[in-house]
Amino acid sequence: MKFLVIGDPMLSSKTLSAAVHEIFGSNAEVKEVNWKPKSEEEFWYLRSQVEKLGPGAGKPPEELNEAVEDADVIVTHHTPVSEKLINASNASYIGVCRGGVENVDVKAAAKKGIKVMRTMGRNAEAVSDFTIALMLAQLRNVAKGHEALIKGEWKKKYANSGFMGDMAGKTVGLIGFGYIGKLVAKKLSGFDVNLIVYDPFINEDVLKEYNAKVASLEELCSQSDIISIHARLSQETKGLIGKKEISSMKSTAYLVNTARAGLIDEAALMDALENHKIGGAALDVFWTEPLQEDHPLHKMDNVTITPHLAGATNDTFNKTPYLLLRELKKYLDTHEESKWFIK
Structure with missing residues (x-):
């Protein structure tokens, strides 16, 4: 078989090529191409555009x-x-070293009979770890305390000082219960929280294994002290958390998002944060990335923000192509049959 591996600034073609040879043997024929935007900033911008608008919004290397x-x-x-590349291709398979396939024109591939495969659960450990970290950071002002102390300020008062509490006894609502949602639930089991889940596709018997209870989206938003999003972004889920859902949240509740920014209505969330209608938010993903310098989030005292770090560990990047190719x-x-193929 002939393989074409396409690297980028996060996962090089050399790493992909090594994985092919380990899984398919040293005699496997591999051609390497690397996508090299002009700068890291351009890479992140193009990646964000592709996430929102599809593969036609990117600028793949001409040699492809x-x-x-x-x-x-x-x-x-x-x-x-893109569709153009797929129409020029004679491949039978396209493998994406990610959980999503937003960067591949799946419809064009289907028309040509090309099977598209994703890497399910590839960064689940990393994202679930980071989700718990964001919960604690926002609840206990870890990042904000660090920032203040670096500046020489011994800060003891924060936006949530009037209602800051412990994890124990809190109600945590998980939106989406796939690979990552399940791991978050598992890792929360030692915190003695009450766990509720909204996922239209999950069986209630599965939730019992995690000591969790099913809830409607309305119930979850109104009852949770911490809401953590783990759904996949699609046309159906875009803006899933809108003005109505945010308005029903407790004034002391936190919203945590390590999934996709498009799942939340940006204007509704900014209004709630600016006017302290909710307790705060911890966000690792944004509607435009990198986050604009003049974005209001930079000036808010009730948020913890990180630059899309949740799934970005060396362990994740190094193991992903091996998982896919195996x-x-x-x-x-x-x-x-494999659930990893897009139908």
Whole structure:
């Protein structure tokens, strides 16, 4: 088989190539291409645009136009694989080293009979760890206390000082209960919280395994002390947390998002934070990335913000192509159905 591996600033073609040779053997034919935007800032901007608008919004390297013609398998990370590239390709498989496939024109691939595969659960450990960290950071002012002390200020009063409490006894609502949601629930089990879950696709018997209870979105928003989002962004879920949902939250509640910014109505959240209608928010994802310098979040005293770090660990990046390629090889060897393929 002939492989085309497309690296980017986060996951190099050398790493992808090494994974191909380990899983498919040293004789596997591999062509390497790297997507190299002019700067890190441009990479993050283009990545954000592709997330929102699809692969046509990106600027893949010109050499891909020819490279895709002779590959049986295309492996990419964030590099956009547009309809134009797919129509020029003779590949049978496109593998994406991510949980989402926003950077691949799936419809165009389906028309050509190309199977598209994602890497399910690849950063679940990293994101679930980070989610718990954000909960604690926002609840206990960890980041804000650090920032103040670095500036020489021994700060003891914060926006949430009037209602700051412990994790124990709090109601935590999880929106989405896939790989990451389940791990967050598991890791919260030692904090003695009350766990409720909104996920239209989850079986209540599964929730019992995690000592969690099912809730409607309305119930979750109104009852939770901490709301953590773990849903996938789609046309159906865009703006899932809007003005109505945010208005129903407790004035002391926190909203945590390590999923996708588009799941939240930006204007509704900014209004709630600016006017202290909710306790605060901890956000790792934003509607435009990098976050604009003049964005109101920079000046708020009731937020913890981080630059899209949740899934970005070396462990995640290093293991992802191996997970993807093992699943592909398993499918090629057995032809058993795999949930990793997009239908």
